[in-house]
Every structure is written in structure tokens, then in C-alpha cells.
Amino acid sequence: MVSLAGGLPAAELYPIAEIQAAAQRALAKHGTAALEYGPVEGLPALRALIAQRISTETGGLFSSANVMLTTGAMQGLDLIGKVLLDEGDTIVAQSPTYLGALDAWRPRMPVYKKLDWTAPDTDALRTCKFAYAVPNYSNPTGVLVGQVCRSALLNDVLESGTWLVEDDPYRSLQFEGDPGPTILERYVAEHPGPYNGPIIYLGTVSKTLVPGLRVGWIVAESNIIQALALAKMSTDLSSSMFTQAVAFELLEAGFDKVHAQTIAPVYRERRDALCHEAALRLSPWFEWEIPVGGMFVWMRAKGNAINTDELYQFALDENVAFVPSSVFDFSGEDCFGMRLNFTRNSPALLREGIERLERAIRKYVSR
Numbered sequence: 001m002v003s004l005a006g007g008l009p010a011a012e013l014y015p016i017a018e019i020q021a022a023a024q025r026a027l028a029k030h031g032t033a034a035l036e037y038g039p040v041e042g043l044p045a046l047r048a049l050i051a052q053r054i055s056t057e058t059g060g061l062f063s064s065a066n067v068m069l070t071t072g073a074m075q076g077l078d079l080i081g082k083v084l085l086d087e088g089d090t091i092v093a094q095s096p097t098y099l100g101a102l103d104a105w106r107p108r109m110p111v112y113k114k115l116d117w118t119a120p121d122t123d124a125l126r127t128c129k130f131a132y133a134v135p136n137y138s139n140p141t142g143v144l145v146g147q148v149c150r151s152a153l154l155n156d157v158l159e160s161g162t163w164l165v166e167d168d169p170y171r172s173l174q175f176e177g178d179p180g181p182t183i184l185e186r187y188v189a190e191h192p193g194p195y196n197g198p199i200i201y202l203g204t205v206s207k208t209l210v211p212g213l214r215v216g217w218i219v220a221e222s223n224i225i226q227a228l229a230l231a232k233m234s235t236d237l238s239s240s241m242f243t244q245a246v247a248f249e250l251l252e253a254g255f256d257k258v259h260a261q262t263i264a265p266v267y268r269e270r271r272d273a274l275c276h277e278a279a280l281r282l283s284p285w286f287e288w289e290i291p292v293g294g295m296f297v298w299m300r301a302k303g304n305a306i307n308t309d310e311l312y313q314f315a316l317d318e319n320v321a322f323v324p325s326s327v328f329d330f331s332g333e334d335c336f337g338m339r340l341n342f343t344r345n346s347p348a349l350l351r352e353g354i355e356r357l358e359r360a361i362r363k364y365v366s367r
């Protein structure tokens with residue numbers, strides 16, 4: 001099976017030696033404290049480091065009170081749902097949307113309204129609990145949202161008085177150009193002083209280091225952090241102090257930034273391999289834009305002629321997997337697209353996967 005389905009980094013690039021050294025330093029430094037339960041908000045030194053980093057990156061004034069560490073950004077999404085959502089509440093979100101977010105919020109049975117970046121629906125924003133966006137190399141589309149659209153959304157969020165969840169795991173995986181300021185940074189530029197804004201920003205080491213550390217963070221105004229901490233208490237008491245201590249060693253040394261620069265060119269090469277092969281083999285049936293960062297290519301069936309829910313079985317029969325678009329659509333109705341991951345497999349395997357996909361499509365269309 002060639003899986004183009006997951007959202008996983010390239011395992012062969014995992015920095016095992018650096019993580020091993022960081023683990024040794026963490027244990028030497030913290031001793032048994034690294035192996036205990038810890039404060040629910042997270043390892044104090046790592047909270048302070050994230051606060052300092054965000055302050056430097058955005059030019060704002062963030063303190064540890066604005067930061068809570070989580071078991072991956074995924075837990076941040078879950079806790080936000082627990083704290084902010086009541087049954088039937090409205091969420092304004094990009095469509096398609098990250099499946100993990102849809103899953104996290106599903107128990108509250110929210111109503112979704114589509115976030116239209118070119119003309120945000122101000123009425124929807126006024127009545128929603130929060131807006132959710134992944135502006136940098138989104139999952140599943142790989143799209144980089146432009147600064148004009150970010151600014152328009154920020155203005156509307158501020159006018160409507162709602163929250164904006166800015167989920168940002170892919171920012172460092174840039175292949176061409178720079179993504180520019182986050183929405184959080186745009187907010188801070190206009191609102192100097194201690195952070196007290198409506199943006200709930202999520203970060204993680206999963207895509208730039210390794211997902212297995214399960215270290216993510218929420219940056220938000222301090223009241224929200226306190227509410228999220230209460231919710232986290234009953235979820236897992238605290239995230240792993242050990243992996244937070246390891247992450248601290250790596251982040252303090254700036255290793256995540258160095259490592260992102262090592263993996264980005266490899267991912268770019270893989271993106272090119274997949275897109276080039278797809279141009280040769282899949283373009284009669286699908287169209288796509290080449291992403292300038294992240295992990296995914298989002299393909300749309302030309303003329304909606306291929307139902308990707310149906311194609312999926314044909315693909316599995318050819319030993320290749322992708323993710324059909326319907327799972328990312330809150331209405332579940334979009335079944336004419338697919339997400340392909342290019343980071344996990346070598347260029348040769350990606351080419352093989354696309355070749356298999358072409359065979360699956362040919363069988364599907366002539367069924």
C-alpha cells in the first residue's frame with residue numbers, strides 16, 4: 001500500500017539523536033520532576049519560552065498567563081470545544097476543514113457556516129461562538145491565505161466580538177516565499193500592550209519536529225487560558241512533563257527552526273515529484289494548485305465527473321490510499337475532491353502511488 005492519505009512527516013528525517021540528547025539533558029536537569037504529574041497549564045519553563053517566542057515573533061507582550069501547553073494542538077481544539085461550545089452553536093470555518101477539528105467538536109453538534117475569505121459573512125460572525133481558520137498551508141487544501149483576506153477577517157472578528165481560533169501547525173514548512181504575519185501578529189500590531197485579544201492561537205511541534213512528543217500550545221487571553229486549564233484538568237490532569245521537558249530543550253536551543261529548514265527542501269522535492277507525476281497522469285480528470293508550503297495537494301475532479309468516495313475503493317484495490325473530500329466537508333456533500341500527502345513517502349514511492357491512482361481512475365471511469 002502506498003498511503004498518500006496520512007498527514008505525517010517523513011519518519012526518516014526524525015531527529016532521533018537530538019531528541020535522545022535532549023531527553024538526557026531533561027532528565028539530568030529535572031530528575032524525578034520530569035516523571036511526575038505536573039501543573040495542568042504545563043511545564044513553567046516551556047510556557048515562559050513560548051510566551052517569549054510569541055512576543056518576539058509578533059512584537060506583542062505575552063506572559064506565561066497567556067500560554068497553556070497541551071497534548072498536541074489536537075487537545076487544544078478539543079478543549080476549545082469543551083469550553084466555548086454549547087449544543088447547536090454556530091462555528092464559522094473554512095470549508096473544507098481539518099477533520100480533527102470537526103471530530104473534536106462533533107459531540108456538541110455545532111452548526112457550521114462557511115468562511116468566505118473574500119467576503120466574510122459578518123452576520124454569521126456576529127452570531128457564531130467562534131471562527132476557525134488555518135491560514136498557513138491549510139489542511140486539507142494546502143492553501144496559503146493572503147494578507148488582505150487575513151486583515152478582512154480580523155476586522156470582522158473584532159467588529160462582531162467573536163473569537164477566532166487560528167490553528168497554525170504548518171507555518172515553518174514553507175517552500176516558496178514567506179507566509180507573512182499570522183492573524184495574531186496582525187492583531188498585536190494594532191493593539192500594543194499585554195495581550196487581551198480575541199485570537200486563540202494554536203501551535204505544535206508535530207509537523208516541525210515529531211508528532212510523538214505530543215507537545216502543543218494554546219496562546220490566548222488569560223481568562224480563556226484559565227477556563228481551558230479547568231477543562232484540561234478533567235481531561236488528563238496534565239500533559240507529559242517528560243516530553244514537555246524534552247521539547248523545552250529542543251526549542252530553547254532553536255533546534256525546531258533549524259530542523260524545519262532541513263526538512264522543507266526535502267518536502268519541496270517530494271511535492272514536485274508528486275505534482276509532476278500527477279501532471280503527466282492525472283490531469284485528464286483532476287486539477288489542482290501547487291501548494292507553496294505544508295504537506296498536502298488538494299485535487300478537484302474536473303466537471304465533478306469523479307466521485308472520490310467511490311474512487312476510494314478502486315484506489316485501495318490498486319494499493320494506494322488518499323483521503324476523499326467528503327470527510328473534510330461539514331455538510332458531507334463534497335465528494336469530488338481528494339487530499340494527497342507528499343511528505344511521508346520518497347519521490348519514487350510518490351510516483352508509484354500516482355501511477356496506481358491513474359490505474360484506479362481508469363478502472364473507475366470504465367466501470
Ligand SMILES: Cc1ncc(COP(=O)(O)O)c(C=O)c1O
Nearest residue numbers: 007072073074098139204206216
Ligand atoms: C490543522 C491541524 N491542526 C491540528 C493538528 C493536530 O496537531 P497535533 O499533532 O499537534 O495534535 C493537525 C494535524 O494534522 C492539523 O493539520
